[in-house]
Amino acid sequence: MDEAKWYALQTEAGKEVVAKENLLKVLALEELEDLVEEVVVPAEERVVIKAGGKEKYRLSLHGNNRDISVLGRKGVTTFRIENGTVRVIEAPEGDTCIEAPPISKPGQKIVCKENKVEAKIILDSKMFPGYILIKAKMNDKLLRVIEKTPHIYRPVLVGGRIAPIEEKEVERILNFVKKGVKPTKVPFEKGDQVRVIEGPFMNFTGTVEEVNPQKEKLTVLISIFGRLTPVELDFSQVERL
Template identity: 25%
Template structure:
């Protein structure tokens, strides 16, 4: 009797195990049909960190080999220009705005969803469950603006309250505390002691180094 109950339980679990993948596929198909009505939109996919370019390259190859150009239109890895300043040295770099994410312009169908989702090193779409959520058009416009900005932003390894040393200009060799950091302008304000008084001075990032 006990063996019979165990067998029945096993059969029920086995049946459910076979049914669940089919239900998931039906759910994906149904939601893909709903998203298809949205037309061409931008979606975000999550990747393993450091594999963004690899995903972009592999996905482009899959689009071409599987003739999906009419459903998957563009791939974007959002980056922006930044100036890093460390110990008085300036270095211009392109940095990812969203590490671990790639944007895809596509019409979501069950086929296009499958092609993107099963690209190596893609862990999933950003959305509810397995269903991708389109990115707001205003967010895409802002991203494109950031990527096209000619004036780069600065990235410096000091913050308010840090002690820095002036290495260039009329106040060279003075030390003081950082009171303000203006990343957009590449300027920094520090408080130095001069003639027994605390005096604020504004300097370029290149004129200081962290103590």
């Protein structure tokens, strides 16, 4: 049988995770699991930490290990992000979340009820909204099943035919998804001159006014209609001049 190759499948935007789950169920039902090695949503796994219902941190699940402390209703709760898992290592007396098992997958969360603090793993920073990737030994039957799966429209076609993705491109995507970004230091500081490379302010230039390394965001002063306007952007949306 042919070697498994990577293909891009077009999905309903915002339904990438549901499309993946539906596909896995259909593959099991049709007994086609042996043809598919992996299904991936091209997004980064992140940890969202909230206190009192308000988001305090949004960090990569992967990369550098770290301890994050947040102040809740009854004191400090500390989460440890380590080797792709999240667990509680410190909590106010009486808060049973200290005994909660580690979490490691999107959708899982740890809730510290007494302190009104929680940590949840999500899929964030989608690289290709409206697409998922599948590594499979493609044949006509599998193709028909894919096209009938809810929230999946069709495989990406080249010249009217389904075509695999280049291996180098897949490696780049998977490196981002599975390893995350591992910065050795905060890439920007106040006063830096930057250019916006993504989003509605693309190609605008401005000055960094504030840096939030925990959320990987920065505030840039951009001249809009002759007035300096503060704009909040992700680190990935700008480059230093």
